Amino acid sequence: MKIVSIDYGKARIGMARSDALGMLATPIGTVHEKNFRVQLEKVAEIITSENAEKVIYGLPLNMDGTEGETAALVREFAEKIKAVTNVEYEFIDERLSTVSAHRILNDVSMSGSKKRKNVVDTVSAVILLQAYLDKN
Numbered sequence: 001m002k003i004v005s006i007d008y009g010k011a012r013i014g015m016a017r018s019d020a021l022g023m024l025a026t027p028i029g030t031v032h033e034k035n036f037r038v039q040l041e042k043v044a045e046i047i048t049s050e051n052a053e054k055v056i057y058g059l060p061l062n063m064d065g066t067e068g069e070t071a072a073l074v075r076e077f078a079e080k081i082k083a084v085t086n087v088e089y090e091f092i093d094e095r096l097s098t099v100s101a102h103r104i105l106n107d108v109s110m111s112g113s114k115k116r117k118n119v120v121d122t123v124s125a126v127i128l129l130q131a132y133l134d135k136n
Helices: 036-049 069-085 097-107 113-135
Strands: 003-007 012-018 025-032 054-059 088-093
Touching: 003 036, 003 113, 012 036, 012 113, 025 036, 025 113, 036 069, 054 069, 054 113, 069 088, 088 113
Parallel strands: 003 054, 054 088
Antiparallel strands: 003 012, 012 025
């Protein structure tokens, strides 16, 4: 089953894909866009071009497990994407995925805030998807 993961942000959306066997997550890239409607269009186009059968969204929970404003925005985004693509989706707890992504980028000596900003969301999407694939 081909799966796409999304690390949603108001300005950047990191995306990753699984292989056809659902074993390995690889990066797609980052959508740099602040306009919600344009985000929807770009992400829906990528999901369609990837022939995704499922989308995994990182759900940004508070450290106590409650949902805040950003989690509600992710849920809204997921519903709107499903309405356009008709692809089923699930949420996965994304707490600490960005922290893990920064650790990985430190391990590969990626410095410079601009370079890091351009890839951290995609790395987070890969981490989220690989965790999902490993669990299922």
